[in-house]
Amino acid sequence: MNAPRATTAPRGAEPLVHRAQPPADVLVRGAHVLDPRAGIDAPLDVLVRGGVIAELGAPDTLDAPAGAEVLDGRGKHLLPGFVDPHVHFRVPGQEHKEDLDSGTRAAAAGGYVAVVAMPNTNPTVDDATVLGSLREAARREARIPVGFMASVTRRLAGEALTEMAELRDEGALGFTDDGKPVHRAAILRRALQYQRLCGGVLALHEEDPSLSGAGVMHEGEVSARLGLAGIPSISESTMIARDAAIAGYEAGRIHIQHLSAVESVEAVAVAKARGVAITAEVSPHHLTLTCDALRDNLDTRLKMNPPLRSEHDRQALIAALRDGTVDCIATDHAPHAREEKEVPFEEAPMGTTGLETAFAALHTELVLPGVLPLALVVEKLSAGAALVGLPLPAVAVGRPADLCLIDLAATWEVGEAGYESRAENCCFAGRTLQGRVLATLAAGAVVYRERAFAVSAA
Numbered sequence: 001m002n003a004p005r006a007t008t009a010p011r012g013a014e015p016l017v018h019r020a021q022p023p024a025d026v027l028v029r030g031a032h033v034l035d036p037r038a039g040i041d042a043p044l045d046v047l048v049r050g051g052v053i054a055e056l057g058a059p060d061t062l063d064a065p066a067g068a069e070v071l072d073g074r075g076k077h078l079l080p081g082f083v084d085p086h087v088h089f090r091v092p093g094q095e096h097k098e099d100l101d102s103g104t105r106a107a108a109a110g111g112y113v114a115v116v117a118m119p120n121t122n123p124t125v126d127d128a129t130v131l132g133s134l135r136e137a138a139r140r141e142a143r144i145p146v147g148f149m150a151s152v153t154r155r156l157a158g159e160a161l162t163e164m165a166e167l168r169d170e171g172a173l174g175f176t177d178d179g180k181p182v183h184r185a186a187i188l189r190r191a192l193q194y195q196r197l198c199g200g201v202l203a204l205h206e207e208d209p210s211l212s213g214a215g216v217m218h219e220g221e222v223s224a225r226l227g228l229a230g231i232p233s234i235s236e237s238t239m240i241a242r243d244a245a246i247a248g249y250e251a252g253r254i255h256i257q258h259l260s261a262v263e264s265v266e267a268v269a270v271a272k273a274r275g276v277a278i279t280a281e282v283s284p285h286h287l288t289l290t291c292d293a294l295r296d297n298l299d300t301r302l303k304m305n306p307p308l309r310s311e312h313d314r315q316a317l318i319a320a321l322r323d324g325t326v327d328c329i330a331t332d333h334a335p336h337a338r339e340e341k342e343v344p345f346e347e348a349p350m351g352t353t354g355l356e357t358a359f360a361a362l363h364t365e366l367v368l369p370g371v372l373p374l375a376l377v378v379e380k381l382s383a384g385a386a387l388v389g390l391p392l393p394a395v396a397v398g399r400p401a402d403l404c405l406i407d408l409a410a411t412w413e414v415g416e417a418g419y420e421s422r423a424e425n426c427c428f429a430g431r432t433l434q435g436r437v438l439a440t441l442a443a444g445a446v447v448y449r450e451r452a453f454a455v456s457a458a
């Protein structure tokens, strides 16, 4: 094995880009501040001046400077904002599904302060020119900072590697063929060898197409009963085992996207125990839903890749989040146009949106019943920043305001008031969730404020 190496730090271009916005002067008064990494779990006043966290103080002790906005945080929670390492914004090429403005609006409404967009667009983000113009568009349109991954192979075809070093210089945070696996082992091996030169994590969508075939849902009792083609868990786990072995051999760094099955958790755990530089993410929908939901209702909003799996799998994912086998939560926000999803289940495209519902779904389904502590969920919702070498948001003096204010008691029906996203294909649609984002500050600016949430000037 080669010696391990550090490959995270972005190089050259700034890692995240967004539209310039006026820096905030805001006093959040008396919110319960919860920043697990900083060890803060108490009611505090938090003063933001010029977009930077300027002062923390006991409740009702800080004065709002003239002109500052005052957010009444009493009875609310103030958290470090969330970072999503896996979203699809459909730009360039499919802006009717989502664009940088609508996608980042959805993210801000979900409490996110930074997101990383996948390159499976049209054209693919597989050369520096496409990446450069995408980043230019984000400088005009994105409401919160966005980073971009480039593809591992040209046109996601799995054959020729992209110019990884050039793409890194242009600002690619890492590489992924997400939506597809890197099917040929030799291609992944070569990419890991280039990673040694240029850095950047390799994020892997793990699926063996010879096993997943034409499957449309998890292979098991429910698919058998419905007579639908299944996607077996081993389609994912065997590829994880293969890729972990290759990464170990090349001393490269890989990240496993959207883990869905118990066998996959085991494969990641084995690789970690062997010292492979491997991380993994899990989505809110895989943590909270199972394929049982399809038993009586073939709702195309519940069709995604990897598919919702069994309760046994879901429990394994929860345990993996708890014990650290899974490093972070990522939504895999995958918008589709309404007419694309309004077709028979077998024909519908895979994917669900997730940015606006991630926190509320996890809070409702896992925190409130006592399955996972709130602090763990909050920590994992931003832990994805580390994958791509970004600083973790923190409630700390001197840090940029990357914060979200949340009402943990507020209930709302998903979709009832529409979505900030351009798409409606949300797997939680119609559910009543508890936990509502009231305001989000990203990179020092107020980027979202819930309609009904009162603001007063000092």
Ligand SMILES: [Zn+2]
Pocket (backbone or CB within 6 Å): 086, 088, 118, 178, 179, 332, 334
């Ligand atoms: Zn994806």
